Amino acid sequence: MTADRPYLVEPAAGVHAYVQPDGGWCLNNAGFVTDGGRTLLVDTAATERRALALRDAITAAGAPLPRTVVNTHHHGDHTYGNGVFTPGALVVGHDNARAEQLAAGHQLEMIWPETDFGAIEITAPDLTYSERLTLHVGETEVQVIHPGVAHTTGDSVVWLPRQRVVFTGDLVFAGGTPFLAMGSLAGSLRALRVLRSLDAETVVPGHGPLTGPEAYDATERYLTWVGELAREGRAEGLTPLETARRADPGEFGRWRESERLVANLHRAYAELQGRPEGAPLDILAVLKDMTVMNGGAPILCHA
Numbered sequence: 001m002t003a004d005r006p007y008l009v010e011p012a013a014g015v016h017a018y019v020q021p022d023g024g025w026c027l028n029n030a031g032f033v034t035d036g037g038r039t040l041l042v043d044t045a046a047t048e049r050r051a052l053a054l055r056d057a058i059t060a061a062g063a064p065l066p067r068t069v070v071n072t073h074h075h076g077d078h079t080y081g082n083g084v085f086t087p088g089a090l091v092v093g094h095d096n097a098r099a100e101q102l103a104a105g106h107q108l109e110m111i112w113p114e115t116d117f118g119a120i121e122i123t124a125p126d127l128t129y130s131e132r133l134t135l136h137v138g139e140t141e142v143q144v145i146h147p148g149v150a151h152t153t154g155d156s157v158v159w160l161p162r163q164r165v166v167f168t169g170d171l172v173f174a175g176g177t178p179f180l181a182m183g184s185l186a187g188s189l190r191a192l193r194v195l196r197s198l199d200a201e202t203v204v205p206g207h208g209p210l211t212g213p214e215a216y217d218a219t220e221r222y223l224t225w226v227g228e229l230a231r232e233g234r235a236e237g238l239t240p241l242e243t244a245r246r247a248d249p250g251e252f253g254r255w256r257e258s259e260r261l262v263a264n265l266h267r268a269y270a271e272l273q274g275r276p277e278g279a280p281l282d283i284l285a286v287l288k289d290m291t292v293m294n295g296g297a298p299i300l301c302h303a
């Protein structure tokens with residue numbers, strides 16, 4: 001196994017996490033639950049090639065191809081590969097995940113025209129829910145829970161109560177910076193309370209290696225810091241970019257994609273201005289500011 005190849009971890013019997021190092025832009029995690037007779041997949045991958053590699057990993061683990069795919073949210077790194085598993089699988093997601101995915105369409109090809117995504121057919125959830133949904137894979141109960149608007153308006157947490165494993169989607173980036181441009185700061189803090197209430201032992205984050213509930217504490221410290229920066233910066237009449245540039249990131253400076261700070265400040269400012277949680281931001285302006293934060297270098301999709 002080389003450092004950059006995807007790998008499987010089995011935190012409980014029949015429960016597999018599929019980790020794509022290093023968890024940066026476009027390098028999401030997926031996972032699957034199987035009893036040997038049927039398989040439920042959590043998320044896919046950003047490109048056709050990566051989704052096919054995920055499919056091969058499922059087969060190599062001796063599991064049948066999934067009959068169900070649960071999307072933790074609409075972002076293309078988690079959903080672009082859905083079409084590799086349909087029509088054999090039914091795609092499940094939150095009501096808003098479907099709406100957001102259909103609205104976003106081929107957004108990643110527009111942001112990253114140089115990336116070879118392969119033949120991607122936007123495949124939104126056919127089965128949607130609003131608050132929670134329980135699925136069963138043999139003896140394994142799979143709870144799909146909407147924590148409210150957090151990373152996006154249509155997030156789902158996938159919780160296996162018996163195995164005490166949770167797939168958080170992008171509510172948690174292990175070793176990476178949270179990203180709230182399409183979600184909510186206040187909502188992300190509330191979602192951490194939902195996650196804590198589950199009392200998981202193993203946390204499969206949306207990006208980065210497997211972790212434990214201590215990841216919630218680090219995420220909460222970061223979100224609280226962003227909220228304080230936004231209040232101070234706004235009170236002084238600074239733009240989100242000016243606030244981000246003078247901030248001292250401390251422990252968060254070591255996290256991947258630290259340029260997301262300015263995106264998160266755009267979101268925090270919008271909430272201080274009374275805009276609804278998840279209300280659309282000018283994404284191109286946010287991307288431009290992130291490029292400035294990145295020292296002028298473009299934000300790259302690593303898929």
Ligand SMILES: [Zn+2]
Nearest residue numbers: 073075151170
């Ligand atoms: Zn995401």
